[in-house]
Amino acid sequence: xxxxxxxxxxxxxxxxxxxxxxxxxxxxxxxxxxxxxxxxxxxxxxxxxxxxxxxxxxxxxxxxxxxxxxxxxxxxxxxxxxxxxxxxxxxxxxxxxxxxxxxxxxxxxxxxxxxxxxxxxxxxxxxxxxxxxxxxxxxxxxxxxxxxxxxxxxxxxxxxxxxxxxxxxxxxxxxxxxxxxxxxxxxxxxxxxxxxxxxxxxxxxxxxxxxx
Numbered sequence: 001x002x003x004x005x006x007x008x009x010x011x012x013x014x015x016x017x018x019x020x021x022x023x024x025x026x027x028x029x030x031x032x033x034x035x036x037x038x039x040x041x042x043x044x045x046x047x048x049x050x051x052x053x054x055x056x057x058x059x060x061x062x063x064x065x066x067x068x069x070x071x072x073x074x075x076x077x078x079x080x081x082x083x084x085x086x087x088x089x090x091x092x093x094x095x096x097x098x099x100x101x102x103x104x105x106x107x108x109x110x111x112x113x114x115x116x117x118x119x120x121x122x123x124x125x126x127x128x129x130x131x132x133x134x135x136x137x138x139x140x141x142x143x144x145x146x147x148x149x150x151x152x153x154x155x156x157x158x159x160x161x162x163x164x165x166x167x168x169x170x171x172x173x174x175x176x177x178x179x180x181x182x183x184x185x186x187x188x189x190x191x192x193x194x195x196x197x198x199x200x201x202x203x204x205x206x207x208x209x210x211x212x
Contacts, residue, residue: 026090028086051181
């Protein structure tokens, strides 16, 4: 069925507006906000679903509320950051008449402070995700620019050994220093596997079910 004439006229008007270069920066902010919401939901919802039902206690309603809250916070923060970042980049370029590399850093610095500066579980996970990847990228950039000598052998196995050695040492002797979700995962792997009573909680379940 064909769309009503008024709707077709509205769509044509909107499409004409979207093609105007003079509004490109503002429209890019809006689309960035949209993409932040969508990407945040895609990333956080499956992760929250799995982690909540694996490790969180409580009723089904409480678990569902926790999943929705985590998804909302992640998608909202990501959307707001993209909106702020693109807006600040556009503002700096407009004021200086040209785009510089420093604009990206300053815009993200301010946006990160405002949006991801609240110390909560969601922001902590996002920031830790970025820290590891940023360090890897900076090392590669240092090698590319010649600031760091190119390794004559692959350093990845040594890095892996150091990381795993440190994280298990921290878990065994300084557990509270680790992020809560990592604590839960490692408890399941390394502590819960030390306890069982019969074949039911040895192979079928992680922990024996309480008798009714």
